[in-house]
Each structure stands twice: as C-alpha cells, then as structure tokens.
Amino acid sequence: MGAEIIAATATKTVYRDGDKAIKVFHADFPKAEVLNEALITARVEETGGIKVPKVLEVGVFEGEWSITFEFIEGKTLEQLMEEHPDQIPDYMEKMVDLHLSVMAKQCPLLNKLKDKMARQISDIEELGDSTRYEMQTRLDSMPKHTKLCHGDFNPTNIIVKDDGTFYVIDWVHATQGNASADVARTYLLFCLKDQKKADMYMDLFCKKTGTAKKYVQSWLPIVAAAQLSKKRPEEAELLNQWANVFEYQ
Numbered sequence: 001m002g003a004e005i006i007a008a009t010a011t012k013t014v015y016r017d018g019d020k021a022i023k024v025f026h027a028d029f030p031k032a033e034v035l036n037e038a039l040i041t042a043r044v045e046e047t048g049g050i051k052v053p054k055v056l057e058v059g060v061f062e063g064e065w066s067i068t069f070e071f072i073e074g075k076t077l078e079q080l081m082e083e084h085p086d087q088i089p090d091y092m093e094k095m096v097d098l099h100l101s102v103m104a105k106q107c108p109l110l111n112k113l114k115d116k117m118a119r120q121i122s123d124i125e126e127l128g129d130s131t132r133y134e135m136q137t138r139l140d141s142m143p144k145h146t147k148l149c150h151g152d153f154n155p156t157n158i159i160v161k162d163d164g165t166f167y168v169i170d171w172v173h174a175t176q177g178n179a180s181a182d183v184a185r186t187y188l189l190f191c192l193k194d195q196k197k198a199d200m201y202m203d204l205f206c207k208k209t210g211t212a213k214k215y216v217q218s219w220l221p222i223v224a225a226a227q228l229s230k231k232r233p234e235e236a237e238l239l240n241q242w243a244n245v246f247e248y249q
C-alpha cells in the first residue's frame, strides 16, 4: 500500500501507510529535535494511563529523518468542532477533562517547563532586555510544580476515534511543570483562532479545578513570550501583544 499525505507544514509532512503514521522532517530539520520528539513521546508512552500513539520506529525516509507512529483512525477534535458546532460545549468539557488527566501524571525524566521557558525568553531578542529581565524575575517567582504539561495542547493535537476514545498526539513540546502555564498556552492557542472558545476553555478549567482565573492569566505574558520563540509567523502579532501586556500588569 502506498503512503498518502495526511498533513503538511513548512518543516514536515505526515503520511499514512496502512496502520502507521510517518512524520517526515524536511532535510534541514535538526536531527537532535527529531530524536528528542521520539524520546519524549516514548517517555510519555511509558508513563501509562494516557492514550498516545506508540512510537514504532525512528529512521530515514527518502533521505529525510522520520518517526513512525501507530496510526490512530479517527478525526481531530478540530475537525469535529467544525463539523458539529452545536456540540462544542460538550467537546470543550471533554477536552478540559483530557487535559486534567494528562496533568495528573508525573514524568520525572522530562525537562522542566521553567528551564525551557527561561531559555526561550532569553532567545526572544525583539522583546528588549528590560522586558526579558522582568519576565525572568516573574518566572522565577512562580510556583514550581512537576505536572505533565503537553506544551501544545489544542484540538489539532487530539484525535478522536470512532468509538469516542481521545488520543493525544504531538508531544514534542512536553515538559514537567505548572498546569496553569499549560492551560494559559492552550488559551493563547485558542485566542489565535477563536476568542470565544478560548474563554470557554479558561472558564471550564478554572471552574473544574477551583483555580482563580487571575492566576492562569498571570502566566499569559510569559507563555506568550515563550511561544514567540517557536517563530510561527501566523502567531507573531497576537503573541507580541500578549507578551507586552506584561508591562502594564
């Protein structure tokens, strides 16, 4: 059976080949990042209790690095939300519950979220020295936790099987750290597409966990700055605005 393309970005292409999903990284993609993604996914898989596609193989496909995962047959939660807008409240509820089940896990060998964010913030030159310094100070003062954080938890990274089981994919940004920081990131990712969904998500998380909204919001400028370091052009404008809100807080 020939492989068919199921998703493509500027740096990678995902193919389906029977019961396998093959993520192929373009030629100039750093090898260490490919191996890191496979390692992080394997660590999460070994944690148990979270439905993730198993890593089957790391290799080279037509001269490019690739990771082969178990293929999860279903639709992304993003597709489902588009197809059934009337069910969005129910999907949101399930997505928050899924997020909570991830955060309930510990994965002690992953990098610390705070260390990663500190590195990312120091890399963002466009923010200016004094903003970066203030942000590092704020980051230092935030509570240290060791919860499993996905790092890119959004509906494109959730696959729902026909039997209703939710799988979480794309673990490359996973770390251990503060759950509210991970929720702040999901909120920002929703904001880039749909403010209403973002607010729904924030409200549901805060209600279910008894977390003060202000606390999650206090992470927003820091998370926005860290997210800027991913250099996704479509995110730059909004993230810059959020990162600069910091100065007024």
Ligand SMILES: Nc1ncnc2c1ncn2[C@@H]1O[C@H](COP(=O)(O)OP(=O)(O)OP(=O)(O)O)[C@@H](O)[C@H]1O
Pocket: 006, 007, 008, 009, 012, 014, 021, 023, 053, 069, 070, 071, 072, 073, 076, 152, 156, 157, 159, 169, 170, 172
């Ligand atoms: N194991 C899998 N089973 C089924 N579909 C998959 C699988 N892995 C990826 N896909 C499909 O490919 C899409 C992109 O995959 P993935 O999220 O891993 O990469 P990405 O979003 O390009 O990566 P990044 O967010 O790191 O830039 C997913 O949204 C999903 O539709």
Ligand SMILES: [Mg+2]
Pocket: 156, 157, 170
């Ligand atoms: Mg993805």
